[in-house]
Amino acid sequence: MKKIFTKSILALLIIFSFSCEDINEDINANPNDILITDVEDKLFLTGAQLANVQLQVGHLNRISGMYSGQLIGFSSLYANIYGYSLSTVESNSEWFALYVGVLNNMRQLQENSTNTLLVGIAEIIEGHAFGTAASLWGGIPYSEAGNPEIEDPTFDSQTSVYNSAIQKLTSGISTLQSAPSGGLSQDIMYGGDKDKWIEAAYTLIARFNLHKKDYTAAVSAASSGISSASGDMRFSPPGIQAGDSNLFATILNGSRAGDLGNSSAGEESYLLQLLSNSYSTNRNHAKTDETARYGYYKINSTSGSANTGIIAEDEPHNMVTYFENQLILAEAKARQGSLADGLPHLNNVRAWLNSGGNLNSNHSSNPYKYEAFVSSDFNSGGIENADGVDANTAFLREVIEERYVSGFGMHMPFNDARRLRKSDSAYSVPFVLVLGPAGPYPERMPYAATELNSNSNAPAEDPGIFTKTEVNQ
Template sequence: MKNYKYILLFATLYLGAACTDLVDDVNDDLTELSADVIPPEKFLTGAQLANVLAQVGHANRISGLYTGQLTGFAAQYKNIYDYTLTSEETESTWNRIYQGVVPQTRLIISKLEGENALLHGICQVMEAHVIGTAATLFGDIPYEEIFIEGLEDPKFDEQATVLANVQLLLDEAIDNLNVAATGVISEDIYYNGDKQKWLEAAWSLKARYYMQTKEYSSAYSAAQNGISTASNNMNFIPIGDSSITGSKNTYFTLLNGSRAGDIGTQGSYFSGLLDPSGTTSRNHAKTDETARFEYMTIDQTDGVSNRGVASEFEPQRMVTYEETMLALAEAGARTVDFNTGLGHLNTYRQFLNTGAFLNVHFNARPYTYSDYIEADFQAGGLENADNIAQDRALLREIIEERYVSGFMTYMPFDDARRLRSASESDIAVSIPFNTSTATVHPERLVYPDNEINTNANIPSPLPDLYTVTDINQ
């Protein structure tokens, strides 16, 4: 890893100019400017846009291809779908993390000189978010020694250690946000400087990483302070108008360009679960997924055909109420009792039953999410036709809901790997293989070429796509 100097995307000064950077296949337009003369908050927008691409860009699509949520039809995405993932494919995501987000947020903090606890806390949450994502995707990553002056080859820290340090960083962020004055930060394209929303996002991230490390009691405690309403979701909200190139939903941008026809949901296991007429449909007397199925369909033919999650100005979710509620449901069922888990699941279903998660194109389409009762999970019940233990039947439904509600986030990929062990096989989503010859599922993303070629501390032997990460052993 190169010890990068602090760099500015043009977006850190002018959002409109950076909007064209929302396509992963385009090289960054970077320029070196003197950081001394620029107010610290001016670095925030560029860092947030880089984080958007780390969270809902190319790597996220790869995770969807490897969890039955997306289908690769042609070219690059067909190769990836068939489990041919080269180290070139992860280069852009690695650069977003180690060039676009972390150095910028640390530069902001260094320029604050101990003042502005709100902006300080926001930057810490952002670093925790992107480094946590990196650790869960790649396994061991450089962290403790990054950006040390004169150190060209930072060591790779163990995945579990990085995630523990991310939890500590989130604790510090929460402390800063708690004492921060209420304010507005116009450069903050996620929350406009709303400290309560940032606090809730920090707690939801703590719950996320505790879920991934199977610390379920801690996850349950953290999630209780997490995102309390869908209006507090951390989203990327596209801006501009149809005549302006860039700053659009990343799937729209992809399919409206050179990748039309390459990737979508048609034929995916995910679509089969939602499709009321599908052979693997999860629809029944208490659940009608018609509207969600149509809203969450991604038409691979071109960008403009999409009116749901991949439409031009549709927000893209990064840290959410949905994830938080389902962490409460799963962790509550595991560590408190059946009724606690069921209660949280029903609270979430009541939210779904408002249709608030749909946009105007689909909110009049049919949907039903009635409350479950205990009998639904007893042997022979609506959600337990195969007569497994009642508690396990509830967990199975919660995890399937996480799989569906986590569409276009990393949650399905994280859960698939977390629940791969034989002891969890009765409740894990049964994701099919993409090829007839595959016998194991992908367990991580591979390290990028540049890191392999420039960092003498790269792990040896080099882990491949199927090497299980430490937290999922």
């Protein structure tokens, strides 16, 4: 009897153990932890591109716009930030976009996909994001980031992150050279056009070398950069559903209406003051008429939907462009040689502007004029040199001002302001923060509170927005 009892127990145990296994199989598999083996590799691309869009033209871009005199924080959250009262929490979203949105997904492609087009694009997006991140924050985790084996990645120096980002871009170019091209609808930037990706990567390499003040390397890369405006990397809001619009329009349509803009109650940002004849600082003259661009740039802060210009709901965001590439060449070549080397590139941008540039149909019928400059325009007493500085300085000043104006909506004006502050103040744009505090102006974005909270290798406290990053010291 006892034997039978023991046997029955054993039998039951076996039955239960097997049945349990069947029922609970896979119960510990995290359904959100998607690997490339679970889904098609190209589905990893779009989300990472959108995360990169957020990093390039999202909340921190609005802050960098305020800190370079392009935008004004009128009220509430943005007024606090404009007055330099901002906490590390402001960087949480973009930090997440960088490490989770971009890095995780792009590493999945690089490590597991056999599609060289996807791998090359993934490398370029990663390089784009991390070069930008280095410019915004300074030293950040990169060499040990994205590695699940390392819980607390160390912070690399800013220069080392720039160099790694440039290396990533170079590697992406080389991967794409032997890749097939096109037919990739998941690529919301270029549809898988590898030639456009390669050119954009070169422009990005030029951009990051410019940040490092390595003007020789900048010229070399920009020479293979974006060769026409049709190769611009722009994020066009798809407008498939409500709220699926320009990021700036979205925040003004939400709870931040009235809080941020560049023109309100007669107060206009320094950027607009450069464009309108109502101000003595305006840049209009016999060869230049900025009337249309003034209207295109002017923001109606009351709501996103009230806008018809650069932040209209369906208006694309510039990310990497032909005009930037040409202006890099104009500046770097003039620094290395003379204004005669840089002038054709500035005139290329003016020719593009004179063909309408990025003006949309709401503004392109208003007056604009960007006639080509000749070198004598920069001679003492010329139309770009009323104060009698040397011609090369007058030329560089004009190039930087064009970068400041054309770069609205990108991090470019903020990057230039910091880059030129130390020793190139003769070229830098002498912006002020209208309705805002006086200088010194911020030098970086705060690290994300989430990182400071969880990474034992993070500094105990953020170094603060006035601490110069390595390349700008």
